[in-house]
Structure formats: C-alpha cells, structure tokens
Amino acid sequence: NAGVTQTPKFQVLKTGQSMTLQCAQDMNHEYMSWYRQDPGMGLRLIHYSVGAGITDQGEVPNGYNVSRSTTEDFPLRLLSAAPSQTSVYFCASSPWTGNNEQFFGPGTRLTVL
Amino acid sequence: QKEVEQDPGPLSVPEGAIVSLNCTYSNSAFQYFMWYRQYSRKGPELLMYTYSSGNKEDGRFTAQVDKSSKYISLFIRDSQPSDSATYLCAMSATPAGANSKLTFGKGITLSVRP
Numbered sequence: 001n002a003g004v005t006q007t008p009k010f011q012v013l014k015t016g017q018s019m020t021l022q023c024a025q026d027m028n029h030e031y032m033s034w035y036r037q038d039p040g041m042g043l044r045l046i047h048y049s050v051g052a053g054i055t056d057q058g059e060v061p062n063g064y065n066v067s068r069s070t071t072e073d074f075p076l077r078l079l080s081a082a083p084s085q086t087s088v089y090f091c092a093s094s095p096w097t098g099n100n101e102q103f104f105g106p107g108t109r110l111t112v113l
Numbered sequence: 114q115k116e117v118e119q120d121p122g123p124l125s126v127p128e129g130a131i132v133s134l135n136c137t138y139s140n141s142a143f144q145y146f147m148w149y150r151q152y153s154r155k156g157p158e159l160l161m162y163t164y165s166s167g168n169k170e171d172g173r174f175t176a177q178v179d180k181s182s183k184y185i186s187l188f189i190r191d192s193q194p195s196d197s198a199t200y201l202c203a204m205s206a207t208p209a210g211a212n213s214k215l216t217f218g219k220g221i222t223l224s225v226r227p
Contacts, residue, residue, distance in 0.1 A: 100162070100203075
C-alpha cells in the first residue's frame with residue numbers, strides 16, 4: 001500500500017494563476033479531507049468528502065474547490081491563487097469504522113508570489 | 114475563544130526528561146481525543162487515541178483525559194532525541210464515520226537535547 005500520496009511536493013505560483021493539488025489513497029477509505037497548515041495556526045480544514053460524489057466545506061473553504069468522482073482521488077483546485085494561500089497543504093483519509101485516525105499524505109508546499 | 118487551545122511552545126528538554134504536553138478545549142461534546150506527532154517536513158501521524166475520560170499508556174507515552182476540566186495531556190517518559198517533533202492534539206465529537214471531522218490544536222514543537 002502506498003497510503004496517501006500527494007503531488008506535487010513543491011509548487012510556486014504567481015498571483016492569479018490556477019492549479020490543482022492531487023491527492024490519492026489506495027486504502028479504500030470513504031472519508032477524505034484537505035487541510036492547510038500555517039505557522040501558529042495549526043491544521044485548518046478546507047474541504048472534506050464522505051464518499052464519491054459528496055463534498056462539503058470545512059473551516060476555510062474560500063478560494064478552493066474540490067470534487068470526488070472516485071473513492072481514490074480527491075483533488076484540490078485553487079481557482080485564482082493569492083499570496084494568502086501560501087501554505088503547506090495536507091490531504092488525509094479515514095475509514096468509515098474504527099477510531100478517528102486520519103492518515104495524512106506527505107504534504108504539498110505551495111508558495112504564491 | 115478557539116475550541117482547542119494548546120500551549121504554544123517551543124519546548125526544549127534534556128534527554129531522559131519527563132515531558133508534559135497539554136491542551137484545553139471548550140466544546141463539551143468532544144469525546145474522542147487524539148495526539149498526532151509530526152516530524153519536520155512530514156505529515157502528522159497518530160500517536161495516541163483515547164475515548165472519554167481516563168488514562169491510556171503505550172510504552173513511554175501516556176495520554177490523559179479529564180473531561181470535567183476539559184483538559185488533556187500527553188506525557189513522555191525518558192524522552193529521546195527521536196521524540197523531537199511537533200505534537201498536535203485533536204478532538205472529535207463523533208466516532209469514525211460521516212461526521213468524523215477533527216479539530217486540531219496549533220501544535221507544540223518539542224526538542225530533546227542529547
């Protein structure tokens with residue numbers, strides 16, 4: 001099992017550009033989520049999905065879109081990048097049963113100039 | 114007031130010290146409590162999981178939950194340089210499933226000096 005994979009590892013964008021952060025998991029987990037991590041702010045939930053075709057907003061959804069067409073993939077789209085979106089982005093997945101353990105990917109470090 | 118407050122740190126201790134990491138919370142509905150460990154430039158990984166009040170021990174780590182005080186702690190005995198990482202507390206009101214959203218503390222960075 002590869003677990004949760006994220007691409008790219010690093011990205012530099014200019015203000016106004018768009019891009020998609022990729023996330024995939026091979027554990028057949030129903031629940032997937034996106035977080036951003038900023039110094040002094042901890043992990044903040046952007047969007048989450050409880051299954052294919054179902055998504056919902058988290059704490060800081062503005063400026064981001066998600067879709068979930070398959071169980072495995074949960075891409076995060078930045079529509080028009082802003083410097084405030086400079087952050088480290090983590091994707092996580094969790095099974096439907098058991099404890100609340102969320103399995104995190106290695107992260108994408110995004111800089112918006 | 115944020116739902117979850119965590120001591121900001123950073124924290125530096127000598128090897129072999131006992132470390133106490135703490136979080137307080139305001140949402141009385143939280144029942145599931147977790148500690149995640151995050152090494153530099155890596156994703157967080159689950160370290161300890163407890164349900165409701167009480168203690169749970171796993172090797173050198175002990176997680177303690179006091180729901181009456183809305184206070185959780187993580188104790189690390191005989192701390193090692195390999196314990197140097199950021200520790201995040203996390204909480205949820207529901208078990209795994211449709212609404213298993215976690216609320217995280219900001220994290221505290223621990224450095225264990227050889």
